[in-house]
Amino acid sequence: MAIPAEKFQRAERKLTEAEAIRRPSLTFWQDVWIRLRKNWLGMGGLVVILLLAFMAIAGPWMTEYTYYQQDLGDGRNLGPSSEHWFGTDDLGRDMFVRTWYGARVSLTIGVVAALIDLVIGVLYGGISGYKGGRTDEIMMRIVDVLWGLPYLLVVILLLVVLGPGLDTIIIALTVTGWLNMARLVRGQVLQLKNQEYVMAARTLGADTKRLMKKHLIPNTMGPILVLLTYTVPNAIFAEAFLSFLGLGVQAPVASWGTMIDDALTVILTDEWWRLFFPTLFLSLTLLAFNAFGDGLRDVLDPKMRK
Amino acid sequence: MTNQTILQIEGLHVSFQTYNGEVKAVRGVDLHLDKGETLAIVGESGSGKSVTAQSIVRLIPSPPGVIKSGTIRFGERDLTQVPDQEMYKIRGSEIGMIFQDPMTSLNPTMTVGRQITEGLQWHHDFGKGEALQKAVEMLRLVGIPNPERRIHQYPHQYSGGMRQRAMIAIALACNPKILIADEPTTALDVTIQAQILDLMKELQQKMETAIILITHDLGVVAEMAQRVAVMYGGKVVETGRVDDIFHRSRHPYTWGLMDSMPRLDQKREDDLIPIPGSPPDLLDPPRGCPFADRCPHAMYICHEEMPAWTEVSDSHQVSCWLEHPDAPAADRDEPAARVNIR
Amino acid sequence: MARYIGQRLILLLVTLWLISTVTFVLMHSIPGDPFSSEKKLPEQTLRALEAKYNLDKPLPQQYVLYMKNLATGDLGISIKTPSRSVNEILSAGFPVSARLGLQAIVIASFAGVIMGMIAAIRQNRPTDYILMVVAVLGLSVPNFVLGPLMQKYLGLEWEIFPIASWGDGFGSEFQYTVLPSIALSFLPLALVTRLMRSSMLDVLGQDYIRTARAKGLPPLKVFSRHTLRNAIIPVVTILGPITINILTGSFVIEKIFSIPGIGKYFVDSISNRDYSVIMGVTIFYSALLVMMNFVVDLLYGLIDPRIKLGAKEGN
Ligand SMILES: Nc1ncnc2c1ncn2[C@@H]1O[C@H](COP(=O)(O)OP(=O)(O)OP(=O)(O)O)[C@@H](O)[C@H]1O
Ligand code: SF4
Numbered sequence: 001m002a003i004p005a006e007k008f009q010r011a012e013r014k015l016t017e018a019e020a021i022r023r024p025s026l027t028f029w030q031d032v033w034i035r036l037r038k039n040w041l042g043m044g045g046l047v048v049i050l051l052l053a054f055m056a057i058a059g060p061w062m063t064e065y066t067y068y069q070q071d072l073g074d075g076r077n078l079g080p081s082s083e084h085w086f087g088t089d090d091l092g093r094d095m096f097v098r099t100w101y102g103a104r105v106s107l108t109i110g111v112v113a114a115l116i117d118l119v120i121g122v123l124y125g126g127i128s129g130y131k132g133g134r135t136d137e138i139m140m141r142i143v144d145v146l147w148g149l150p151y152l153l154v155v156i157l158l159l160v161v162l163g164p165g166l167d168t169i170i171i172a173l174t175v176t177g178w179l180n181m182a183r184l185v186r187g188q189v190l191q192l193k194n195q196e197y198v199m200a201a202r203t204l205g206a207d208t209k210r211l212m213k214k215h216l217i218p219n220t221m222g223p224i225l226v227l228l229t230y231t232v233p234n235a236i237f238a239e240a241f242l243s244f245l246g247l248g249v250q251a252p253v254a255s256w257g258t259m260i261d262d263a264l265t266v267i268l269t270d271e272w273w274r275l276f277f278p279t280l281f282l283s284l285t286l287l288a289f290n291a292f293g294d295g296l297r298d299v300l301d302p303k304m305r306k
Numbered sequence: 307m308t309n310q311t312i313l314q315i316e317g318l319h320v321s322f323q324t325y326n327g328e329v330k331a332v333r334g335v336d337l338h339l340d341k342g343e344t345l346a347i348v349g350e351s352g353s354g355k356s357v358t359a360q361s362i363v364r365l366i367p368s369p370p371g372v373i374k375s376g377t378i379r380f381g382e383r384d385l386t387q388v389p390d391q392e393m394y395k396i397r398g399s400e401i402g403m404i405f406q407d408p409m410t411s412l413n414p415t416m417t418v419g420r421q422i423t424e425g426l427q428w429h430h431d432f433g434k435g436e437a438l439q440k441a442v443e444m445l446r447l448v449g450i451p452n453p454e455r456r457i458h459q460y461p462h463q464y465s466g467g468m469r470q471r472a473m474i475a476i477a478l479a480c481n482p483k484i485l486i487a488d489e490p491t492t493a494l495d496v497t498i499q500a501q502i503l504d505l506m507k508e509l510q511q512k513m514e515t516a517i518i519l520i521t522h523d524l525g526v527v528a529e530m531a532q533r534v535a536v537m538y539g540g541k542v543v544e545t546g547r548v549d550d551i552f553h554r555s556r557h558p559y560t561w562g563l564m565d566s567m568p569r570l571d572q573k574r575e576d577d578l579i580p581i582p583g584s585p586p587d588l589l590d591p592p593r594g595c596p597f598a599d600r601c602p603h604a605m606y607i608c609h610e611e612m613p614a615w616t617e618v619s620d621s622h623q624v625s626c627w628l629e630h631p632d633a634p635a636a637d638r639d640e641p642a643a644r645v646n647i648r
Numbered sequence: 649m650a651r652y653i654g655q656r657l658i659l660l661l662v663t664l665w666l667i668s669t670v671t672f673v674l675m676h677s678i679p680g681d682p683f684s685s686e687k688k689l690p691e692q693t694l695r696a697l698e699a700k701y702n703l704d705k706p707l708p709q710q711y712v713l714y715m716k717n718l719a720t721g722d723l724g725i726s727i728k729t730p731s732r733s734v735n736e737i738l739s740a741g742f743p744v745s746a747r748l749g750l751q752a753i754v755i756a757s758f759a760g761v762i763m764g765m766i767a768a769i770r771q772n773r774p775t776d777y778i779l780m781v782v783a784v785l786g787l788s789v790p791n792f793v794l795g796p797l798m799q800k801y802l803g804l805e806w807e808i809f810p811i812a813s814w815g816d817g818f819g820s821e822f823q824y825t826v827l828p829s830i831a832l833s834f835l836p837l838a839l840v841t842r843l844m845r846s847s848m849l850d851v852l853g854q855d856y857i858r859t860a861r862a863k864g865l866p867p868l869k870v871f872s873r874h875t876l877r878n879a880i881i882p883v884v885t886i887l888g889p890i891t892i893n894i895l896t897g898s899f900v901i902e903k904i905f906s907i908p909g910i911g912k913y914f915v916d917s918i919s920n921r922d923y924s925v926i927m928g929v930t931i932f933y934s935a936l937l938v939m940m941n942f943v944v945d946l947l948y949g950l951i952d953p954r955i956k957l958g959a960k961e962g963n
């Protein structure tokens with residue numbers, strides 16, 4: 001079989017084209033975002049979290065009722081209807097408003113507790129890891145000792161002393177809650193110190209700075225972010241648990257925990273909406289944060305990165 | 307080919323099913339291995355060396371990997387067809403394997419002795435004591451001092467070089483006919499590398515094992531192998547005896563490979579000439595020669611059709627359009643020098 | 649090794665001292681005295697009570713007395729039911745709680761390991777998804793909702809399990825313990841399942857699994873000797889947190905199922921502010937946990953040859 005002669009002419013090299021296909025260099029966070037968008041678990045969690053946050057803000061304004069307004073006449077224990085979308089409780093209060101008002105309280109507790117943990121953890125762990133040596137040793141010994149304490153028992157104890165309330169719950173939760181974060185931050189700082197040292201030895205000054213900013217710091221931020229995501233549902237869960245023990249926020253303020261606790265007394269009757277709505281949204285919140293945390297962890301896992 | 311051949315691979319195609327599509331990692335590989343010889347497989351990262359080697363004993367991760375077609379003759383049998391039960395008997399006893407990273411290739415929670423004996427006990431009906439004795443013998447053979455004590459230790463108590471020796475002991479414990487070594491020295495430092503290679507050579511002579519040696523290091527090839535197969539983009543592009551490849555190479559990719567190897571007569575590192583460009587996308591591999599996008603001599607035909615095999619000599623085959631009588635003569639040095647690398 | 653154990657024991661004592669001191673300080677920083685909430689007691693009775701509980705002495709002296717008693721294992725007397733000592737309450741409640749807790753731990757770890765294993769082997773297939781949904785539900789439905797619901801449906805409406813009484817002590821009839829044990833095990837089960845799954849997936853991708861296969865070992869042998877053993881190791885590390893979980897979970901479950909364990913007394917003592925019981929239970933449980941963590945660490949050092957107990961944290 002003859003092959004036409006022109007086929008044997010030199011072809012243009014497609015080098016430039018081959019080079020151009022190379023992925024454009026993205027910043028760390030752009031990269032994370034792109035991969036997170038493909039992670040349906042994490043994205044699902046994020047969307048639900050945003051929706052819940054929106055409802056927590058807007059929900060209480062969507063009806064004419066307030067969370068404390070009672071109707072001791074015919075308005076008690078009504079099932080869901082066009083009037084009261086989630087029904088009413090035994091004091092005739094509108095469950096829809098209370099559910100979303102409860103969302104405000106529960107989410108506030110979760111987010112504020114997580115942020116305070118973050119601040120204390122970053123300060124403590126950061127100082128410990130950065131100073132190193134003797135300081136580090138002493139600071140970490142203290143953490144070790146505190147680590148042995150049973151978290152929720154201490155929280156209960158504190159609440160018995162401080163008395164129940166939104167602020168005291170947050171204080172009690174953060175008194176022991178920062179340990180995890182402190183340990184993690186210290187570890188990350190140590191790692192960063194090592195890398196910084198190695199990098200400085202290997203590359204020129206300008207490059208080191210860029211690398212720190214573009215890769216090292218975001219990389220060490222990853223695990224902290226993941227832990228932060230998991231802290232929120234833990235705090236929300238703890239608050240609900242405390243409500244069950246009668247140590248939650250005090251009436252008429254409602255959280256999902258106190259609403260569930262109230263509803264448990266009538267679980268054997270047919271007023272299913274009393275338990276259903278607060279439980280549904282509490283569980284959904286925990287689920288969403290856990291899913292988002294899982295997704296984030298998968299996305300940030302160095303092993304998954306290519 | 308000859309009656310000396312113990313392993314013959316023909317038309318091997320291996321793919322991985324991924325989310326992005328089918329990665330055609332190996333696309334029609336032909337290879338053969340003779341008794342007692344060492345065949346080196348070289349080629350750049352991702353060219354399909356490991357996949358080819360692992361396909362021989364069906365060790366490619368599956369899913370997602372599948373052997374799409376091809377035959378692998380081993381004695382009477384076709385290894386792509388033998389039932390699983392038989393494959394378990396062949397792996398480890400007739401064909402042994404060593405992997406690149408000795409740090410991760412040993413089970414951290416099992417003593418080294420146990421890791422050697424478990425293969426022995428599976429393949430031969432060795433009792434515990436007998437197997438242990440053989441394991442001590444193997445450790446001594448691979449040059450681990452104090453084997454009676456070492457046998458009860460865990461991998462983390464071994465150094466990197468010692469772990470690779472232990473891996474070799476595991477792979478050779480049942481005296482296999484073929485040893486597949488996938489970059490056995492890449493993870494080790496230079497002095498240890500030389501020791502491990504010497505050990506492999508020594509044991510090969512003692513046990514008359516044929517070796518398939520995968521490596522990036524042409525120095526290792528020169529040291530160890532009799533024959534070489536050069537792989538690129540999931541295909542073998544040139545194969546021949548070591549001197550055929552090192553001195554009479556006919557394939558532009560092999561030329562590039564040789565030029566990118568440091569030589570003693572070179573003073574400055576800048577003189578190393580990496581091959582510009584990147585390997586073909588195996589999700590959508592080119593119709594023609596896989597090297598065409600980067601080949602300084604590429605012609606129109608190269609992009610359209612895969613070149614046939616040309617028999618340069620008895621021992622030396624090459625797959626390149628330059629061998630075609632109508633092709634213009636190619637000057638090996640001229641175009642490469644013209645390419646601006648940085 | 650001995651040095652390590654010594655260090656750990658010291659740490660353990662420090663922790664215990666810390667928790668008892670903190671408990672003491674907290675409990676005595678509550679304004680008023682424990683009897684102030686009671687209906688007006690006659691002056692004389694109040695004096696007598698205060699004398700009985702040493703409340704008339706200065707705080708440092710009270711502290712010394714309390715610590716002294718603690719060292720001999722005496723946790724004091726319940727304030728609300730003065731006929732019972734805290735030790736009595738604990739020794740009556742402990743067998744019950746221990747039974748419940750142990751059953752829950754056994755369920756959580758066995759079922760969790762198996763579920764996680766199956767999920768990993770069937771990764772990204774329907775079985776995996778179903779198991780993961782169950783695990784996520786375990787994490788997100790609180791046991792104080794789950795318990796009552798199980799009681800209502802499995803117990804009352806469909807009558808699958810009896811919910812009546814626990815009986816007493818450790819030797820309650822099994823069928824009465826099923827529901828509470830399952831309800832209590834749900835969250836730890838979810839934790840174990842998730843951990844086991846990811847640990848198993850991690851191990852399955854390791855090079856040494858490929859080495860084992862390259863030796864010719866059939867899948868079952870590779871699995872039992874190499875995969876399972878290595879995958880289970882991390883699960884041991886969460887036995888500590890799981891115990892804590894079961895412990896606090898038992899407050900809820902014992903209360904809901906009216907089980908006469910420590911948890912129920914504890915919850916009751918919180919609602920009627922029985923400070924000496926709160927203190928006693930807190931200290932007792934802290935001691936238990938601290939020791940549990942210690943045991944887990946030792947265990948971990950035993951099953952993972954790479955862990956050298958007491959070795960300095962390197963690199
Ligand atoms: N499990 C897998 N899933 C998807 N693709 C894979 C998998 N394993 C290998 N491949 C693909 O197969 C191709 C060949 O891989 P292989 O490991 O054989 O390369 P190699 O020549 O051994 O490279 P190296 O020198 O880096 O070891 C690569 O492009 C790789 O992306
Ligand atoms: S076939 Fe063409 S493109 Fe391929 S190596 Fe030969 S000359 Fe280059």
Ligand SMILES: [Mg+2]
Nearest residue numbers: 355356357488
């Ligand atoms: Mg390879």
